Amino acid sequence: MMEKHFDPAAARKRWNAEWEARRIFAPDEDSGAEPFVIILPPPNVTGVLHVGHILGDTVQDQLIRWKRMNGFNTLWIPGTDHAGIATQKVVENALLKEGKKRSEMTREEFLAEAWKWKEHHHARIVEQMKQLGCAFDWSREAFTLDDARSRAVREVFVRLYEKGLIYRGDYIVNWCPLDQTAISDEEVTYDERDSKLYWVKYDGEAGEIVVATTRPETILGDTAVAVNPDDAAKKHLVGRTCIVPLVNRKVPIVADEVVQKDFGSGFVKVTPAHDLNDFGIGQRHNLPSVVVIDREGRMTKAAGDAFAGLDRFDARKQVVEALEREGRMVKIEPYRHAVGTHDRCGTVIEPLLSRQWFVKMKPLAEPAIRVVEKDEVTFYPPRWRNVYMSWMTEIRDWCISRQLWWGHRIPVWYCADCDHLTVARTDPDACAGCGGTRLHQDEDVLDTWFSSWLWTFSPMGWPEKTSDLERYHPTSVLVTAPEIIFFWVARMIMASLEFMGEVPFRHVFLTGIVRDGQGRKMSKSLGNSPDPLDIIDNWGTDAFRFTLSMLSPPGKDVFFDEEKLELGRNFTNKIWQASRLVMSAVEKLDAPLVGEGAAAPGGFASSWTCAFGNTLAFTPELAWEDRWILSALDRCAADTQRSFSDWRLNDAASRIYDFFWHDFCDWYLELAKVRLYGEGDRRTVLAVMLHVLGQSMKLIHPVMPYVTEEIWSVLP
RNA sequence: GGGCGAAUAGCUCAGUUGGUAGAGCGUCUGCUUUACACGCAGAAGGUCACAGGUUCGAGCCCUGUUUCGCCCACCA
Numbered sequence: 001m002m003e004k005h006f007d008p009a010a011a012r013k014r015w016n017a018e019w020e021a022r023r024i025f026a027p028d029e030d031s032g033a034e035p036f037v038i039i040l041p042p043p044n045v046t047g048v049l050h051v052g053h054i055l056g057d058t059v060q061d062q063l064i065r066w067k068r069m070n071g072f073n074t075l076w077i078p079g080t081d082h083a084g085i086a087t088q089k090v091v092e093n094a095l096l097k098e099g100k101k102r103s104e105m106t107r108e109e110f111l112a113e114a115w116k117w118k119e120h121h122h123a124r125i126v127e128q129m130k131q132l133g134c135a136f137d138w139s140r141e142a143f144t145l146d147d148a149r150s151r152a153v154r155e156v157f158v159r160l161y162e163k164g165l166i167y168r169g170d171y172i173v174n175w176c177p178l179d180q181t182a183i184s185d186e187e188v189t190y191d192e193r194d195s196k197l198y199w200v201k202y203d204g205e206a207g208e209i210v211v212a213t214t215r216p217e218t219i220l221g222d223t224a225v226a227v228n229p230d231d232a233a234k235k236h237l238v239g240r241t242c243i244v245p246l247v248n249r250k251v252p253i254v255a256d257e258v259v260q261k262d263f264g265s266g267f268v269k270v271t272p273a274h275d276l277n278d279f280g281i282g283q284r285h286n287l288p289s290v291v292v293i294d295r296e297g298r299m300t301k302a303a304g305d306a307f308a309g310l311d312r313f314d315a316r317k318q319v320v321e322a323l324e325r326e327g328r329m330v331k332i333e334p335y336r337h338a339v340g341t342h343d344r345c346g347t348v349i350e351p352l353l354s355r356q357w358f359v360k361m362k363p364l365a366e367p368a369i370r371v372v373e374k375d376e377v378t379f380y381p382p383r384w385r386n387v388y389m390s391w392m393t394e395i396r397d398w399c400i401s402r403q404l405w406w407g408h409r410i411p412v413w414y415c416a417d418c419d420h421l422t423v424a425r426t427d428p429d430a431c432a433g434c435g436g437t438r439l440h441q442d443e444d445v446l447d448t449w450f451s452s453w454l455w456t457f458s459p460m461g462w463p464e465k466t467s468d469l470e471r472y473h474p475t476s477v478l479v480t481a482p483e484i485i486f487f488w489v490a491r492m493i494m495a496s497l498e499f500m501g502e503v504p505f506r507h508v509f510l511t512g513i514v515r516d517g518q519g520r521k522m523s524k525s526l527g528n529s530p531d532p533l534d535i536i537d538n539w540g541t542d543a544f545r546f547t548l549s550m551l552s553p554p555g556k557d558v559f560f561d562e563e564k565l566e567l568g569r570n571f572t573n574k575i576w577q578a579s580r581l582v583m584s585a586v587e588k589l590d591a592p593l594v595g596e597g598a599a600a601p602g603g604f605a606s607s608w609t610c611a612f613g614n615t616l617a618f619t620p621e622l623a624w625e626d627r628w629i630l631s632a633l634d635r636c637a638a639d640t641q642r643s644f645s646d647w648r649l650n651d652a653a654s655r656i657y658d659f660f661w662h663d664f665c666d667w668y669l670e671l672a673k674v675r676l677y678g679e680g681d682r683r684t685v686l687a688v689m690l691h692v693l694g695q696s697m698k699l700i701h702p703v704m705p706y707v708t709e710e711i712w713s714v715l716p
Numbered sequence: 717g718g719g720c721g722a723a724u725a726g727c728u729c730a731g732u733u734g735g736u737a738g739a740g741c742g743u744c745u746g747c748u749u750u751a752c753a754c755g756c757a758g759a760a761g762g763u764c765a766c767a768g769g770u771u772c773g774a775g776c777c778c779u780g781u782u783u784c785g786c787c788c789a790c791c792a
Contacts, residue, residue, distance in 0.1 A: 005754090190789090197792085213792060226792095263791040270792095277790045338789090383720065387787075390719080394789095482787090519785080543754095550740090551729075556721090557786090559728070567740060570754040577752035584751075646732075654730075654739075669751080 002583055002714065006576040008540030011706040016130055018709075025064070025076065025135040029471075033073040037475040038064060039456050039505075040136070041488070042144060045080035046087045046121040049128045050522045050529030051560050052481065052514040055552060058545045058703075059511055059649060060479045061134050065702040066644050068135075075472055077459050078136040080125060082118070082145035084448035085179055085344050088406040091117050107405050114406050118145075131536050133545070133705045140468070142459035144451040145408065152458040153408045153451050154425050156499060161412075161423045165360045166400075168421075172279040173399050175352035176342040177297030177312075181403035182356050183342060184447060185396060186486050188349050190338035197335035198320065199265065201328045204242035204253070210330055212264030214337060215274075216323065217315040220247050220303040221292035224270040226281055229255035231266055244269075245328050246319065247304055254285045273353040289353055297350055312350065357401040357410060357444070364494040365395045371503050377493060379508045380647050381555040384482055391486050398491075400447045407445030414440050453491035456504035463499075473500060477507040482555070485510070509647055512557040519559065530562060542704035543568030549703050550653040571657055572707050575700065578665050579711045582689045585676050586716060623675075626688045629668040632659060633692050640699050649703070656699050664692055690715065 019025065027035065038060050043053055060076060068074040091114045092102050102110055122143075129136065142149060160166040173182040198216045202209050202225065211225060222244045227234040238255045251270075258277055259268050272282030273289040282289060292303040299307045299315045306322070307315050323329045340349040369392050371377050372385060379385040401410060413422040413431070420433025430437050451458070456475050460468040474496070480489065489508055496504035514522045514529075522529040535544050539562075547568035552558050622630075636659035643652035668689075675685045694715055701708040 002751095004752090211792080215792085258790065258792095260791045268792050275790085275792080277792070280790080337791090387720080390788075513786090553730075556729095561728080563741085564728075566754070570740095570752095573752065573754045577755085579751080581751035643732095648732075650730080651732085658739085665751085666756085670756090 002576070002580045004580075006540075006572060006707055006710065008542065008572075008706060009537070011710045012131060012133070012536075012541060015706055015709045016133075019135070020138075023137075023139070025068075025074070026137045026139060027073045027075045027472075029073075031073050033071055035075060035472055035476075036064070036067040036072040037075045037472045038077075038477055038479065039459065039475050040076065040078045041478075041480045041484075042079040042081035042142075042452070042455065043125060044083035044086055045118050045125060045143065046083065046090055047125070048121075049125060049532050050514075051532065051535075051548075052522045052529070054132060054532050054544065055514055055548050055558065056479050056481065056511050057129065057132055057134055058548055059509065059552075061132070061545075061705075062549065062649055062702040063477065063479070063644075064135050065705065069698065069701065074135075075140075076134070076136050077140045077142065078126075078129065078134070078138060079142040079455075079459055080122060080144070081452060082143065082407065082448060084402055084404055084407045084445065085181065085183075087114065087117070088404050089179065089344070091406070102405075110405055118143075128532055131533060131541060133541050135705075140459060144448070144455075144458075148461065149451055149454070149458045150408055151425075152454050152462050153446065154411045155463045156450075156454060156495070157411050157446070158423055158425050159499070160359060165363060166357060167360065168355065168357050170353060170355050171358070171399075172274075172276045172351045173354050173356050174340065174342075175295065175350045175354065176345065176347050177295065177350050178345050178347040179342065179404075180295055182352075182354060182399055182401060183349075184399050184449075187343050188340045189343045191341050192336060193339045195335050195337055195339070197264070197333050198323075199330040199332070200245065200269075200323055201330055202242045202245060202267075202269075204237065205240045206237055209237070209242055209253075209267050210265045211267040211269045213269055214335060215271075215316070216319045217299070217303075217307075217312055218271040218274045218292065219244060219269060219319060219323075220299070220307060221271045221273050221290040222247075222249070222251060222269045223272055223282065223287045223290055224251045224285065225253045226256045226259050226268045226270050227253065227266060228259040228261045229257065231259075231261045234266060245326065246306075246322055252285075252287075254281065254287075256281045256284060275351055279351075279353065291353060293350055293352070295352070356399050357412075357446075359398040359400055361395045361397050361494075364498055365392045365490075367497045368392060368490065368493040371493065371497065377503050377506065377508060379510065381510065384485060384508070384510050384555075387482070388485055388490055392490060398447075400450050401442075401444040402447055403443075404445050407448060408451060410442040410444050410446060412442040414442070416440065449487055449491060452488055453495040454499070455488075456492060456496055457500050469500075474503050475505045477509055478505040479509045479511060481513060482510040483513065510555050512552055512555055514558050514560050517559065517561055522560065535562065535565065539565040539569050540572060540706075542572045542707045545705075546571055546653060546657075546703050549649050550657065551650070553650045554647050571661070572704065574661055574665060575696075575704075575707055575711070578660070578669060579693060579714075581669060582686075582693050583714060585682070585686055585689065588682075621684045622688070623684070625668060625671045626684065629663060629688065629692055632663045633695055636663075637695065637699060644702075653703055656696070656703075660696050660700070664696065668692070 043049060064074050064076045095113060157166065174185065174188050175182055195214055197212050197214055199210055199212050202211060225242055237253045240253050241250050242253060243250055270278045270281050270287065272279045272287050273291045274293060290302050292300055293312050294300050297312045299310045301308045307318060310318060341347060342349055372388060379388065411424060413428055415431035415433060415436050416438035417436035418431060418434040420431055422428050422432040428439060431439060457469060457473055460466055460473055462469060492504045496502060516522060516528045520526060520528055543565050547565050550567065551564060636655060639655045640652045643655060672685050672689055676682055697708040697712050
């Protein structure tokens, strides 16, 4: 006798244990079946999953379960990411609450604390994924900062360095004054802001000139003024000099293509140390760089005694006042423009001249463009392909060094006795140049994505030649969010082609972004995502998964609202109640239905490979409604299979919902009651009911694993 | 400045090659029918953003417009 209501918590406990015990999701290594492999986009190990993760995980789990039921040798590898800056920040903040400052700790002490955090939070992430019913092969779990992955990272660094694709140099980088580290171009988001455009008079050899700037504080670091070479009105000034106000520096007037004739005054102040454009001009014209803003965003001594030590935004005000006092401010007009901010903390980026490590990307990008052109990697929905292409064709070098402690330390050693850099797979004892032993390792760590971009093959044991790599690489599909196409997807394709000589995955499936009621992206920093574990407690995993699937057409953003979960909860209940009706009818039948005293099978776990659809023969005993429901089941199964192969999981969900609820429950079961409770042979109708119910469980299983396992296990 | 997405019932949204507008929620009318009120039977409710065009026929294809949103971009 089935309970009156389905108990999601009990089902989770039971089936999680069952699945784990049998390790049924581990691949059948020797089955000879075609592999179907997914690698999980590793979540931040010290974060918490938000609803956006759940959508992606649910999609992946559905694909895995569906493929497995269709006879594939499936493998889904879980893992977590050390998430450099994000993690270092949470650990720093937590320590601060205990009164400990990172600046007063040694690197080793801090890292020990960070690892403690990692261990603690890892457990919660794993718990979330397990309660979601994810069919991972936990035996292959990986962490981007564990030993095996660290080996892969070093191998990659050394290989790229030896190949000349990694270099160190002094360039303008995006600097976050709050986190005090360089970040990559991709980590900068541009924000339209209301600002001011300041028009400032400079004295020139040949009379006054006026420059327009949004950042007057950088005037202190000006080392030239530039004009467009084709600007007839100003051409004659090129080669002459002018005086930078406040610091009274005599600087040249140069001609450069990047200057627009018709913007502002046509004169551009050039600050090579604090602007990417100006840095370029400086290089082309051999201009000196004067650093006037330091790593904390404060004015340096070079900015002059009046401003040294001021915060850059205070300095702006004071510089403006000083210019006004001197009568150099021509006008100040309101101006709206894009300001670069750090995507992790929102701090306004300071372009800073700094020595960093870079990866030369063009040579890596070219093959990665070709494989997508040839459809060896496809994007779904296909429009993302263009996004990928346009970024790849204009790719810039990747700044990979970060001034942090939490991460893969750069495997470069500097020698105190010579200029040689020792770049090594294992920590060296002596300088590879002079043999000296006074070595010092680079203090910086690598960008967190420098480990993530190896993610299809590093979890399989690369650089060792493992059987996993042999069997399961390339993977089948990558399921992720479109926002990390540049950070991750593109770089994985490049890395895999470079180090594996093959694509990392055949398909890229981009899910939509989950937003809250106000349309904001769900994120940890906004704190606008409910805890998935709370949702699972309140509504059940099956309801959660089903609702998300049903509401998420491929690649379309979802506005998540907890009330919508009623849809899934109600459907779970409907499935349960229909099963109760069927099972109570079975119990009323005196004779055993299938064979002699047929025992209940042990759930899907014991019968994973199963064809969908109709295996019940049409016989003369079947009534018209029997034939109708059986053919409707057939159509539903075919439609569902097709929806899955077309990545249209929302269609699959609604198709099954419609069939089960409206065809099976509303019509067939109601009609069946007449025969069930009337006189005559009940065997035919019972057989059909059981068949349709059982087949429905198979169709629903990928999206609602718990309730379907539970029902499957009590079917005769 | 480029590129992309969205606009369909009161709300949230489906609608895959063009062929009589759909679901869930909400509303209204009936139902304590022994699977289910997390339910059953039924009803109301839409010039498919706007303007043109192609077609026997357009929510769907083409052109343009409007309104939102996102991504990219070295005009200080």
